[in-house]
Amino acid sequence: MALSPMDQQSITPINTHNSQQKKSLLIEKKLISASERFNQFLLHSNLHAAKYIATAQTKGLKILFILLFIGCLTVHISFSVSAVKKYFNRQFIQNHNLILDYDLKYPAITICFMPEPLRYDERFKQVFRKYLNLIDGENITNEQALNSVEGFQYVYLTQGRFEELSELSFNLHDRLLSCSFNLVECNEGNFTHSYQDGNCYTFNSRTLDTQAYLTMQKAEILVPEVLDSSIRSVREGTVDLGLSLRFYLHDHLTFPSNRNYPGILVSTHHHDEVSTSGEFQLVQPGQFYMIIFKKENYTSLGGSYERCTNEMLSDQAYLMSKRFGENDYAYDQYLCVRLCELKFIYQACGCIPLLHFPIQKLLINGELKSISYCNINDSSINNIVKEQMEIFRSTNYQQTCPHCLKKCSSSKYNLFVSSLQAPAHTHIDQLVKEVEKLAAKTNITLPNDFYSNTLEHFRMNYVEMVITARNNYLVSVNTQQPAYTFPMLIADLGGYFGSL
Incomplete structure (x- = not known):
């Protein structure tokens, strides 16, 4: 139906173009408002790069600054992640220092007689013949001895007859001519016995008789009073002579062995440790040895840095x-x-x-x-x-x-060894008397040619040694220090982001 002229006049035409323009202006106004707020944020930000973006004169320059900022931010985040990884890697650095310790404690000294501990005398042979089902007086060949010695020892060890087996072996008192520690006389009672790879004996200065020190004080020798069971220092008063030992080995009674290193093995270790590391110094007959030790301490960080235990x-x-x-x-x-x-x-x-x-x-x-x-x-x-x-x-x-x-924490004693031929010709007569006294005390028969070939026997049997710090009280201290700590991490993170 067609509209009348009046109806046509009553209808207001809709200007669609004007409505869209208003919407566009509103959106533009909002964008300008957001842009202004963002610019205000950038201007008041602590980020240095943000201010350059906010004050850019052209849109192209602003886009360039934004891209540069994103690139820098990526690099800084990468550095930050690397710093965090570095912290959790738990790396450490090793510190080496020297300290002067005038109260340096004397280490424990372990000596082992080699090659076999068994004392191949008539007393042993009588027992060994019974094991081999031989008649009394029958000769034992070296081959029989070598092939049967493990079985012989097995019987004693499995039956728990350790003391009996030890009595058939060379003990310290069979070979020790003299012992002194910083002018104080010592004996086999100051050594701990261990029957392993030969008779092994450990000298520990805590076992020294205190009364001996008190007697020396009364004689006005400068040695301080010490308590029982205390570890002796290297230097007692003005005395720093260390441990002095002299031995006569009786090689004519050494058990037949296929081991070719006769003599004494010496090791130094901390007084609360046993000598098990296998780090020994071989001391051979016919020599005087000066053994000087230097102490090293090692301490580990433990925990997440390095696995260790005590x-x-x-x-x-x-x-x-x-x-x-x-x-x-x-x-x-x-x-x-x-x-x-x-x-x-x-x-x-x-x-x-x-x-x-x-x-x-x-x-x-x-x-x-x-x-x-x-x-x-x-x-x-x-x-x-x-x-x-x-x-x-x-x-x-x-x-x-x-x-x-x-x-986690340990001590090591590095040995510096020098030697010269011993004994001196001028000491032979006195040493003969000492060996005779030792043989009588231990019921050991000297070889038939001992007196006619004395010097040769001493070259094959006599051992003398001194183990001392020799007035060197410097201790090498090795400790671990974290290579990258938490404060370092915080400082690096702050530096990375503070430069933006």
């Missing part, structure tokens, strides 16, 4: 108490690995190989269990033992024995 497992503590008495001894990584190897063998064989020192218990699955030695006459068991030992030693012990960590 704690002994119960089987190591048990072994220490049985071998060395109730003295306080510290954790030893070498011994921990050795015991771990024995556990590895025990779990496969139900026994452990013959050792020269008694191991009666091992920690198996968290329980301290009594163990037995493998029968050395059982070839099948011996083959399994050898296979297990090869498997263990071909693998990384850190995987097999994760509990055998390095020690």
Whole structure:
């Protein structure tokens, strides 16, 4: 139906173009308002780069500044992530310092007689003949001795007859001519005995008789009074002579052996540790040795920086108490690995190989269990033992024995050795009297040609040594220090973002 002229006049036409323009102006006004607010934010920001963006004269320049800012921000974030990673890597640096310690404690000294500890005299031969089913007086060949000695020792060790076996061996009192520590006389009572790889003896200055020091004080010798069971310092008053030892080895009674290093093995170690590391100095007959030690201390950060421990497992503590008495001894990584190897063998064989020192218990699955030695006459068991030992030693012990960590704090004594031929011709007559006295005390018969070939016998048997700091009280101290600490991380992060 067509509209009348009046109706056409009453209808107001809609201006669509004007409405769209208003919307466009409103959006533009909002954008300008947001842009102004963003510019105000950038102007009042602490970011240096943001102010350049806010004050840019042209849109193109502003876009350029924004792109540069994003690039710089990316680089700074990358540096920050690297700094955080560096902090959590827990790296450390090693510090080496020298300190002067006038109260330097004297170390423990371990000596081991080599090659075999057994004393090959008539008393031993009588017992050995019974083991070999020989008649009294029948000769024992070297081949018989070498082939049967392990079985002979096995019988004594498996029966717990350690003292009897020790009595058939060379002991310290059989060979020790004299002993003194800083002018104080000492004897075999000041040594701890360990029957391993030969008779081993450890001198620990804490066992010295205090009364001897008090007697010296009364004689006006400058040695201070000390308490029982205290560790002696290297220097007592004005005296710094160390430990002086003289031996006569009686090589004519040495057990036949295929080992070719006769003499004495000497090691120095901390007084609360045992000598198990295998770091020995060989001291040979016919020589006077001056052995000077220098101490080094090592301390690890531990924790998340480096895995370490100072704690002994119960089987190591048990072994220490049985071998060395109730003295306080510290954790030893070498011994921990050795015991771990024995556990590895025990779990496969139900026994452990013959050792020269008694191991009666091992920690198996968290329980301290009594163990037995493998029968050395059982070839099948011996083959399994050898296979297990090869498997263990071909693998990384850190995987097999994760509990055998390095020690967090330890001490090491570096040895500097010099020697000259001994004894001097002028001392021979006096030494002959001392050897005669020693032989009489220990019921040892001297060789028939001892008096006709005296000098040669002393060249083959006499050993003299002095172990001292020689007035050197400098201690090398090695410590670890975090390479990157938390304050360093905060400082770096602040520096990275502060430069934006």
